[in-house]
Amino acid sequence: MITIERLKKSFDDTPVLKSIDLQVNKGEVVCLVGASGSGKTTLLRCLNLLETPDEGRIKIGDKEVSFGEKPISKKDIKDIRKYSGMVFQGFHLFPHMTLLENITQAPLTAKQQEKDVIMKEAEVLLEKVGLSEHQDKYPDALSGGQQQRAAIARALMMHPEVMLFDEPTSALDPQLVREVLKVIESLAKDGQTMVIVTHEMHFARRIADKAFFMDDGYIVEEGPADQVLANPKEDRTREFLALLEDE
Ligand SMILES: Nc1ncnc2c1ncn2[C@@H]1O[C@H](COP(=O)(O)OP(=O)(O)OP(=O)(O)O)[C@@H](O)[C@H]1O
Numbered sequence: 001m002i003t004i005e006r007l008k009k010s011f012d013d014t015p016v017l018k019s020i021d022l023q024v025n026k027g028e029v030v031c032l033v034g035a036s037g038s039g040k041t042t043l044l045r046c047l048n049l050l051e052t053p054d055e056g057r058i059k060i061g062d063k064e065v066s067f068g069e070k071p072i073s074k075k076d077i078k079d080i081r082k083y084s085g086m087v088f089q090g091f092h093l094f095p096h097m098t099l100l101e102n103i104t105q106a107p108l109t110a111k112q113q114e115k116d117v118i119m120k121e122a123e124v125l126l127e128k129v130g131l132s133e134h135q136d137k138y139p140d141a142l143s144g145g146q147q148q149r150a151a152i153a154r155a156l157m158m159h160p161e162v163m164l165f166d167e168p169t170s171a172l173d174p175q176l177v178r179e180v181l182k183v184i185e186s187l188a189k190d191g192q193t194m195v196i197v198t199h200e201m202h203f204a205r206r207i208a209d210k211a212f213f214m215d216d217g218y219i220v221e222e223g224p225a226d227q228v229l230a231n232p233k234e235d236r237t238r239e240f241l242a243l244l245e246d247e
């Protein structure tokens with residue numbers, strides 16, 4: 001589903017992704033862990049071209065783009081973005097739209113389906129994330145956990161082949177974390193391919209097939225999630241996990 005090869009990205013001459021190789025198969029749940037500043041968000045943003053990599057190659061679905069040889073086109077960006085839906089730490093709902101409007105805005109604009117099909121699907125998804133009774137409220141009137149579940153529903157409305165989550169629960173109070181993790185876990189059960197940046201290690205071990213540990217712009221360890229997150233081979237991974245346990 002996703003193949004990344006020798007991906008590099010610098011900001012102002014400071015290399016952030018130094019040479020990333022990574023593969024995600026269809027239906028896999030992959031988690032990405034690593035210290036603050038190691039490049040996790042940058043990697044996710046490169047995956048849907050919110051950042052343009054300097055070098056390397058990304059293949060996602062049937063679309064393949066190489067970087068560094070010639071500038072990427074608007075069509076490349078559009079084609080790549082079609083495959084993924086992103087959920088951010090800070091929800092990013094539109095404040096002036098109700099939940100229902102938030103989640104139907106993109107599909108209604110894209111006009112890929114009839115309006116009544118889109119509205120029906122919105123109803124089903126809001127039910128799935130437990131927000132049916134809140135569909136006419138504005139984001140301001142909802143808890144962080146509810147807003148994040150709405151953000152997940154909004155991304156799902158576009159039928160992405162891959163869902164990308166960047167620390168989806170780190171802005172939430174502890175009692176709200178579980179309801180969001182439950183929704184993500186149900187997507188995993190449905191076979192949704194996902195890449196999740198998270199510090200929720202118990203959750204990651206339970207739902208992820210594979211884990212990648214990033215350090216200083218490289219992936220320094222990868223393997224089955226329960227091995228990488230419970231019995232890592234690399235010292236750097238071990239040190240990072242020990243720090244998390246101390247928190
Ligand atoms: N737009 C940008 N301009 C300049 N530097 C940036 C930009 N985005 C990220 N960086 C730098 O790149 C490095 C990696 O940032 P990134 O956000 O990818 O790390 P992260 O692993 O997601 O960290 P965290 O766990 O804190 O979210 C950091 O040093 C950051 O300051």
Ligand SMILES: [Mg+2]
Nearest residue numbers: 040041042166
């Ligand atoms: Mg980040």
